[in-house]
Amino acid sequence: xxxxxxxxxxxxxxxxxxxxxxxxxxxxxxxxxxxxxxxxxxxxxxxxxxxxxxxxxxxxxxxxxxxxxxxxxxxxxxxxxxxxxxxxxxxxxxxxxxxxxxxxxxxxxxxxxxxxxxxxxxxxxxxxxxxxxxxxxxxxxxxxxxxxxxxxxxxxxxxxxxxxxxxxxxxxxxxxxxxxxxxxxxxxxxxxxxxxxxxxxxxxxxxxxxxxxxxxxxxxxxxxxxxxxx
Amino acid sequence: xxxxxxxxxxxxxxxxxxxxxxxxxxxxxxxxxxxxxxxxxxxxxxxxxxxxxxxxxxxxxxxxxxxxxxxxxxxxxxxxxxxxxxxxxxxxxxxxxxxxxxxxxxxxxxxxxxxxxxxxxxxxxxxxxxxxxxxxxxxxxxxxxxxxxxxxxxxxxxxxxxxxxxxxxxxxxxxxxxxxxxxxxxxxxxxxxxxxxxxxxxxxxxxxxxxxxxxxxxxxxxxxxxxxxxxxxxxxxxxxxxxxxxxxxxxxxxxxxxxxxxxxxxxxxxxxxxxxxxxxxxxxxxxxxxxxxxxxxxxxxxxxxxxxxxxxxxxxxxxxxxxxxxxxxxxxxxxxxxxxxxxxxxxxxxxxxxxxxxxxxxxxxxxxxxxxxxxxxxxxxxxxxxxxxxxxxxxxxxxxxxxxxxxxxxxxxxxxxxxxxxxxxxxxxxxxxxxxxxxxxxxxxxxxxxxxxxxxxxxxxxxxxxxxxxxxxxxxxxxxxxxxxxxxxxxxxxxxxxxxxxxxxxxxxxxxxxxxxxxxxxxxxxxxxxxxxxxxxxxxxxxxxxxxxxxxxxxxxxxxxxxxxxxxxxxxxxxxxxxxxxxxxxxxxxxxxxxxxxxxxxxxxxxxxxxxxxxxxxxxxxxxxxxxxxxxxxxxxxxxxxxxxxxxxxxxxxxxxxxxxxxxxxxxxxxxxxxxxxxxxxxxxxxxxxxxxxxxxxxx
Numbered sequence: 054x055x056x057x058x059x060x061x062x063x064x065x066x067x068x069x070x071x072x073x074x075x076x077x078x079x080x081x082x083x084x085x086x087x088x089x090x091x092x093x094x095x096x097x098x099x100x101x102x103x104x105x106x107x108x109x110x111x112x113x114x115x116x117x118x119x120x121x122x123x124x125x126x127x128x129x130x131x132x133x134x135x136x137x138x139x140x141x142x143x144x145x146x147x148x149x150x151x152x153x154x155x156x157x158x159x160x161x162x163x164x165x166x167x168x169x170x171x172x173x174x175x176x177x178x179x180x181x182x183x184x185x186x187x188x189x190x191x192x193x194x195x196x197x198x199x200x201x202x203x204x205x206x207x208x209x210x211x212x213x214x215x216x217x218x219x220x221x222x223x224x225x226x227x228x229x230x231x232x233x234x235x236x237x238x239x240x241x242x243x244x245x246x247x248x249x250x251x252x253x254x255x256x257x258x259x260x261x262x263x264x265x266x267x268x269x270x271x272x273x274x275x276x277x278x279x280x281x282x283x
Numbered sequence: 284x285x286x287x288x289x290x291x292x293x294x295x296x297x298x299x300x301x302x303x304x305x306x307x308x309x310x311x312x313x314x315x316x317x318x319x320x321x322x323x324x325x326x327x328x329x330x331x332x333x334x335x336x337x338x339x340x341x342x343x344x345x346x347x348x349x350x351x352x353x354x355x356x357x358x359x360x361x362x363x364x365x366x367x368x369x370x371x372x373x374x375x376x377x378x379x380x381x382x383x384x385x386x387x388x389x390x391x392x393x394x395x396x397x398x399x400x401x402x403x404x405x406x407x408x409x410x411x412x413x414x415x416x417x418x419x420x421x422x423x424x425x426x427x428x429x430x431x432x433x434x435x436x437x438x439x440x441x442x443x444x445x446x447x448x449x450x451x452x453x454x455x456x457x458x459x460x461x462x463x464x465x466x467x468x469x470x471x472x473x474x475x476x477x478x479x480x481x482x483x484x485x486x487x488x489x490x491x492x493x494x495x496x497x498x499x500x501x502x503x504x505x506x507x508x509x510x511x512x513x514x515x516x517x518x519x520x521x522x523x524x525x526x527x528x529x530x531x532x533x534x535x536x537x538x539x540x541x542x543x544x545x546x547x548x549x550x551x552x553x554x555x556x557x558x559x560x561x562x563x564x565x566x567x568x569x570x571x572x573x574x575x576x577x578x579x580x581x582x583x584x585x586x587x588x589x590x591x592x593x594x595x596x597x598x599x600x601x602x603x604x605x606x607x608x609x610x611x612x613x614x615x616x617x618x619x620x621x622x623x624x625x626x627x628x629x630x631x632x633x634x635x636x637x638x639x640x641x642x643x644x645x646x647x648x649x650x651x652x653x654x655x656x657x658x659x660x661x662x663x664x665x666x667x668x669x670x671x672x673x674x675x676x677x678x679x680x681x682x683x684x685x686x687x688x689x690x691x692x693x694x695x696x697x698x699x700x701x702x703x704x705x706x707x708x709x710x711x712x713x714x715x716x717x718x719x720x721x722x723x724x725x726x727x728x729x730x731x732x733x734x735x736x737x738x739x740x741x742x743x744x745x746x747x748x749x750x751x752x753x754x755x756x757x758x759x760x761x762x763x764x765x766x767x768x769x770x771x772x773x774x775x776x777x778x779x780x781x782x783x784x785x786x787x788x789x790x791x792x793x794x795x796x797x798x799x800x801x802x803x804x805x806x807x808x809x810x811x812x813x814x815x816x817x818x819x820x821x822x823x824x825x826x827x828x829x830x831x832x833x834x835x836x837x838x839x840x841x842x843x844x845x846x847x848x849x850x851x852x853x854x855x856x857x858x859x860x861x862x863x864x865x866x867x868x869x870x871x872x873x874x875x876x877x878x879x880x881x882x883x884x885x886x887x888x889x890x891x892x893x894x895x896x897x898x899x900x901x902x903x904x905x906x907x908x909x910x911x912x913x914x915x916x917x918x919x920x921x922x923x924x925x926x927x928x929x930x931x932x933x934x935x936x937x938x939x940x941x942x943x944x945x946x947x948x949x950x951x952x953x954x955x956x957x958x959x960x961x962x963x964x965x966x967x968x969x970x971x972x973x974x975x976x977x978x979x980x981x982x983x
Contacts (some may be wrong), residue, residue, distance in 0.1 A: 072769050108479040149772050172775035
C-alpha cells in the first residue's frame with residue numbers, strides 16, 4: 054500500500070485524534086486511499102519531540118484540531134501541522150467546528166495547506182490533500198493558497214482581535230484576526246493603521262485567508278502627500 | 284367437617300405471655316437514642332398538667348451515673364400506677380380529652396418510657412398525687428430480676444404507700460440509677476436542645492410548661508434560648524390553613540409592617556379551588572439575612588444571631604403543644620429549604636437562616652406518630668401539610684423575586700439619572716474655569732468620558748455574554764444530547780466508508796438494496812450538524828458588537844437555522860413582516876436571544892398539548908419610531924402560572940426547565956429600551972408575546 058506522489062513514496066499515514074473511534078473511522082478512509090493507516094496512541098511528549106518522532110517513522114499524517122479535551126495531547130492539531138510544514142512533512146488538518154475554531158487556527162493557517170471539514174475526509178480528499186502539501190513544499194501553490202504582498206487596513210482594535218479589510222481580496226469585507234498574529238515591531242496599531250502582509254488573496258472564503266510577514270506600511274510619499282491632512 | 288367439641292375437656296387455662304427479652308427489644312430498639320426516651324417521660328409530665336419538669340444528670344459521663352426526672356404535675360395514686368404507668372403499649376386513642384389546664388395529651392404509648400427506665404439497672408418512682416398530698420407511693424423496678432427470669436409476669440412489683448403528717452408537694456420523681464452506659468456530650472446537648480424546644484419557647488402564647496435540664500454546663504444553651512433575636516429577622520411569614528382547608532399568608536418586614544398578603548388562590552395557583560385536605564395549621568417563619576451590611580445598624584451582633592440560629596434554627600413542628608422530632612432537628616430539612624435555595628439563592632432561605640414553627644391541634648388523631656417516635660406517618664394529611672408549607676414558601680419567593688426585579692430596574696434608572704446630573708455639574712464647573720486652562724480640562728474630561736464609556740461598554744459586553752451563554756444552555760437543553768458532535772463525525776465517515784466499499788463490491792446490488800438507506804443516514808447526519816451550527820452560531824463574538832441591526836434579517840436567519848428542527852417537529856413558522864425593513868442600534872446577539880428564546884418556548888409549549896397543525900406566527904408592525912414584534916402560537920397558552928410571573932427568573936411550568944428564557948427576553952428588551960407583554964390565550968389560541976422596540980430607522 055504505497056502511493057507515489059510527487060516523487061515521494063507515501064505509505065504510512067498516522068492518524069491523530071483524541072477519540073479512538075474517530076481514529077478507526079479515519080483509518081478506513083486512509084486505507085481506501087491506498088495508504089497504510091497508523092493509529093497514534095495518546096502522548097505526553099512535547100510538540101517538538103512528537104513531530105520529530107513522526108517524521109522518522111511515517112510519511113504523512115491526518116490531525117484532528119482539538120486534541121486536549123480527551124487528554125490526548127497538550128498541543129493542538131493546527132500547531133502540529135504547521136510545525137510539520139516546516140519539516141516538509143505532509144499533514145492534513147480536520148476540524149468539526151468550522152467558524153468556532155477559526156481564531157485558534159488562523160495563526161497557523163499559512164502553514165496549513167488543507168483544512169478538511171470532518172466527515173468530508175474521503176479517500177480522494179486525503180490523497181489530493183497530501184499531494185497539495187507536497188506541491189506547496191515545492192513552492193508550487195494553488196491559486197487559492199498563493200501568497201501576495203498586499204495592503205491590510207486596520208479598522209478597529211480590541212484586546213484580543215484586530216478587524217481588518219484587505220482591499221485586494223474584498224474591499225467590502227471586514228475580517229477578524231487574532232491580535233497575536235501581529236508582530237511586536239509593527240505595534241502599536243489602531244483603527245486607520247495601514248499594514249503590509251503576505252495574504253492569499255485568491256482565497257475563496259474568509260476561513261481560508263492567511264496572513265504572514267506583517268510590516269508597517271510606509272507613509273505616502275510624493276509632492277501631493279505633503280498636502281494631506283494628518 | 285366433624286365437630287369434636289362435645290368430646291373436649293378443659294384441662295387448663297392460659298394466656299399469651301411475653302419473654303423478658305421483649306422488654307429490651309421494645310424499649311431499646313424502638314428508641315435508638317437516649318434523649319428520645321427521656322423526652323417521652325417529660326411528655327408524660329406535660330400530660331399530667333405539670334408546669335415544671337426537670338431532668339438532672341448525675342455523673343452520667345461514666346457508667347454508674349443516675350438520671351432524676353421530677354415534676355409538679357398531678358402525680359399518681361395506686362390505681363394510676365398499676366393500670367396506667369405500668370401498662371406498656373396502650374393506644375393513645377383511649378384518652379383524647381383535654382386536661383384540666385386545657386392541654387391535649389401527647390399520648391405516649393409507654394415504649395419511650397420503657398427505654399428511659401431501662402437505661403439503669405433499676406428505676407424508682409415516687410409519687411404524691413394532687414388529690415391527696417398526705418400520701419406517697421413508691422415503686423422500684425429492678426431490671427436484673429427480669430434478666431434472671433424467662434417471662435415478664437414472673438417478676439412481682441411492689442407498690443408501697445407512705446402516709447405523711449404534713450401535705451407534701453404533689454408530682455412525681457423518677458430516678459434511673461446505676462446507668463449501664465455513659466451519656467456522651469453530643470447526646471446531652473441534643474437532650475438539652477430537645478428540652479428547650481419541646482414546649483414552643485418562641486411562641487407568643489406559651490402553654491405554660493417549662494421543661495429544664497439541670498446542670499451548669501447547659502446554662503449557655505438556656506441563655507441562648509432566653510435571648511430572643513426575632514427582632515433581627517428581615518421578614519416574618521405568617522400563614523395558616525382554616526377549618527375549610529383554605530390557606531392565607533402574609534409577610535411582614537422587620538418593623539412589623541405588612542409587605543405582601545396572599546389568599547388561597549395566590550398560594551395554590553395550580554389548584555385554585557381545591558382546599559388542603561388537612562387540619563387547621565399555623566405556620567410562622569422568621570427569615571434572617573446574615574450579612575454584615577444588614578447588621579451594621581443593629582444592636583445585636585451577627586455572630587450571636589448565627590449561633591442562635593445554629594442551635595435552634597429550622598422549621599419545628601408542634602403537635603398538640605409539644606414539639607415532634609425530627610422535624611427541624613439539626614440535619615433535618617423536611618421542607619427541602621436547602622434544595623430550593625440552591626436553585627434560587629437570591630431569595631430563598633436555608634435551614635441556617637430561618638427559625639419557624641408549624642403548629643397543629645389534632646383532637647381526632649388524624650396525624651399518626653410512628654411507633655419509633657421518628658415523626659409522623661406520611662399519610663395524606665401530613666403530605667398536604669408539607670405541600671402547604673412548600674406552596675407558601677414558593678409564594679414568598681415569587682414575591683421577593685418580583686420585588687428584587689423592581690428594585691434592580693429602579694436602581695438602574697437612578698444610576699443613569701445621577702450620572703447625567705453629575706456630568707452636567709462637571710461641564711458647568713469646566714465652563715467657569717479660567718479660560719487659559721479650560722481647554723486642557725475639557726480635553727481631560729473628554730478623555731475621562733471615553734475611558735468610562737469603554738468600561739461601561741465592556742460591562743455591557745459581559746452582560747450580553749451571560750445572556751448569550753444562557754441562551755446556548757437553554758437551546759442545548761431543549762435538544763439535549765443531540766448536539767454532541769463527535770459521534771456525528773464518526774457516523775458520517777463510517778457510513779461513507781460502508782457506502783463506498785459496498786458499491787465497489789456489489790455494484791448494481793448496492794443501488795437497489797443499500798443506496799437509499801445510506802443516503803437517509805447521511806441526510807440525518809446533516810440535520811444533526813445543524814444543531815451544532817445553531818449552538819455555535821449563537822456564541823459568535825461578532826454578534827455581540829453593538830452595531831446597526833436589520834431586525835428582519837435576523838428573524839430570517841434564525842428561522843433558517845431552526846428550519847430543520849421545526850420541520851421535524853411539524854411546526855410551521857409563518858412570517859408576517861412589515862414591508863419596510865426596520866433597524867435599530869444594538870447587537871445581533873440581543874435580537875437572536877429574544878427570538879430563539881421565544882421560539883424555544885413555543886416549541887416546548889407544543890409538547891404539552893396536542894394540536895392539529897402546529898403554527899407559530901412572527902409578525903412585525905412599525906409605528907412611528909417603534910417596532911412591535913409579536914410571536915404567536917396555537918399551543919396551550921400560558922397556563923398554571925400567572926401572566927406576570929412568566930418573566931421572573933427560575934419560574935417555569937416545565938419539570939426540567941431553567942425558567943431563564945423569558946427573563947433573558949425581558950432583560951434584553953429592557954436594555955434595548957423596549958417593553959414586553961403577554962396574552963395568555965392570544966389570536967391563535969396559544970401564548971402571544973408582544974415586544975416593543977425603539978428603532979432608529981427603516982430601509983424601504
